[in-house]
Amino acid sequence: MGLYQIKRIACTVAAITLTLAVMAQRKPNVIYIYADDMGYGELGCYGQQKIKTPNLDKLAAEGMRFTQHYTSTPVCAPARCMLLTGKNGGHSFIRGNYELGGFADSTEGGQMPLPEGTFTIAKLMKQAGYVTGATGKWGLGMSNSSGAPQRQGFDYFYGYLDQKQAHNYYPTHLWENDKPAPLNNPFIFVHRPPLQPGAPDSAFEYFRGNDYAVNRIADKALDFITQHRNEPFFLYLPITLPHVSLQAPDSVVQPYIGQFDEPVYYGENGYTPTKHPYATYAGMITYLDKQVGRVMALLQQLGLDNNTLVLFSSDNGATFDVGGVKGDVFQSTGGLRGRKQDLYEGGIREPFIARWPGKIPAGVVSDEISVQYDIMPTLGELTGTKAPNADGISLLPVLLGKKTQQHHPYIYFEFPEKTGQVAVRMGKWKGVKSNMKKNLHAPWEIYDLDTDRQEAHDVAAQHPDLAARFEAIVQQEHEPAVIQEWEFVAPKLHK
Numbered sequence: 001m002g003l004y005q006i007k008r009i010a011c012t013v014a015a016i017t018l019t020l021a022v023m024a025q026r027k028p029n030v031i032y033i034y035a036d037d038m039g040y041g042e043l044g045c046y047g048q049q050k051i052k053t054p055n056l057d058k059l060a061a062e063g064m065r066f067t068q069h070y071t072s073t074p075v076c077a078p079a080r081c082m083l084l085t086g087k088n089g090g091h092s093f094i095r096g097n098y099e100l101g102g103f104a105d106s107t108e109g110g111q112m113p114l115p116e117g118t119f120t121i122a123k124l125m126k127q128a129g130y131v132t133g134a135t136g137k138w139g140l141g142m143s144n145s146s147g148a149p150q151r152q153g154f155d156y157f158y159g160y161l162d163q164k165q166a167h168n169y170y171p172t173h174l175w176e177n178d179k180p181a182p183l184n185n186p187f188i189f190v191h192r193p194p195l196q197p198g199a200p201d202s203a204f205e206y207f208r209g210n211d212y213a214v215n216r217i218a219d220k221a222l223d224f225i226t227q228h229r230n231e232p233f234f235l236y237l238p239i240t241l242p243h244v245s246l247q248a249p250d251s252v253v254q255p256y257i258g259q260f261d262e263p264v265y266y267g268e269n270g271y272t273p274t275k276h277p278y279a280t281y282a283g284m285i286t287y288l289d290k291q292v293g294r295v296m297a298l299l300q301q302l303g304l305d306n307n308t309l310v311l312f313s314s315d316n317g318a319t320f321d322v323g324g325v326k327g328d329v330f331q332s333t334g335g336l337r338g339r340k341q342d343l344y345e346g347g348i349r350e351p352f353i354a355r356w357p358g359k360i361p362a363g364v365v366s367d368e369i370s371v372q373y374d375i376m377p378t379l380g381e382l383t384g385t386k387a388p389n390a391d392g393i394s395l396l397p398v399l400l401g402k403k404t405q406q407h408h409p410y411i412y413f414e415f416p417e418k419t420g421q422v423a424v425r426m427g428k429w430k431g432v433k434s435n436m437k438k439n440l441h442a443p444w445e446i447y448d449l450d451t452d453r454q455e456a457h458d459v460a461a462q463h464p465d466l467a468a469r470f471e472a473i474v475q476q477e478h479e480p481a482v483i484q485e486w487e488f489v490a491p492k493l494h495k
Helices: 003-025 054-061 076-085 121-127 201-205 213-227 250-256 277-301 372-383 464-477
Strands: 029-035 064-070 099-101 108-111 131-137 156-160 173-176 179-182 233-237 308-314 349-355 364-366 411-415 421-426 429-433 445-448
Touching: 029 277, 029 372, 054 277, 054 308, 054 349, 076 121, 076 372, 121 131, 121 233, 121 372, 131 213, 156 213, 173 213, 213 233, 213 277, 250 277, 277 308, 308 372, 411 464, 421 464, 429 464, 445 464
Parallel strands: 029 233, 029 308, 064 364, 131 156, 131 233
Antiparallel strands: 064 349, 099 108, 156 173, 173 179, 308 349, 411 421, 421 429, 429 445
């Protein structure tokens, strides 16, 4: 070997050594993947038997899987608000799905926007020196409002701004920053009247377009990672799967056809008709899993794997029986009571997986009681940046396998939609109060989740002391809502 070759090898080794040293000193990248209406029991690593999720199962095997992690509230827009702002349901600016505009492109209006001056996870990460991006479903304000992603700390956004548009996986457009990005799809109204029984195959084709939005969203996520591989980045990836409508590529539906005794769905319970509703729903979850696999493969390819914290959860529990799928087909709630829009466990307990090789121990199952408004203080501690006025606690110690983890004295939930509900999780005890819009002084239901995770046996009569403590927590945590529709805890405030 000549001197020239030796020098080249030495330079290459030095370059690799320098790169590794820089990576070791660089703050970790963070990717937060957020599913949409995914039930607690819909992943293989959480007991799912019928739907294949190999990439998320691998993520759990290589990281930490939580069994008692909660969304902050059981529907889309407020859950996203509380995640991004670190607030509970009694303090959050947005507490329900306050819809503006309509479904047609010409009436696209989004949801109530986050106000100016809101402190978000994206702003926290920018303060810590990160470039910030979001691809997926936003639901917190249109591009011309104070809630636009770029006004809330994100350097880049691609996806749905209006969550009503996200009911359709073949929209005419998505949004890239503040401009519509056209897709090769005709306008499809997914809430049109149902088809007649026996409708021909051609009638179902109305609900299929050319550009599947999830593909574009995932592509843009991969582009963001690639473009910013040489600097610390935060990527928020709220994929719309498996929220109905039932629309998925044939490649993931076909393997499930014939596995279920499934009736043709003509749209009688809302959203798009499909000939294979159960196969399509299973395929949608598998397709979500595939996108996670694409992200993980790219991290490996770019050499970012060991310096990236990947988090996965969902905005609320499995949807109620609309859109052609019944939850008991897949045991979507994992045996828990309630669904989306409920403060029972099936509506708010979520899958939560965290992976960071060399930092988070592999194959660990944690029963730490935690909630999504903990993510802001967790990332604050991770980056050494203060998370002002967040309601949560940092989960970094438990993630890193330390014994110094602070525990929640309680977790508070407040949800104004449906019947008006509040709930408190305090250790093994859970208090739920429903129908408060009709009866402000509705009684507490109390459950011992250590022995009754299905919330089947109300023990309130035996624990009046707990009811009093729960009531005191409600009074302590509730702040006046910004609009009358959301004020049910202290309605006199809006009289």
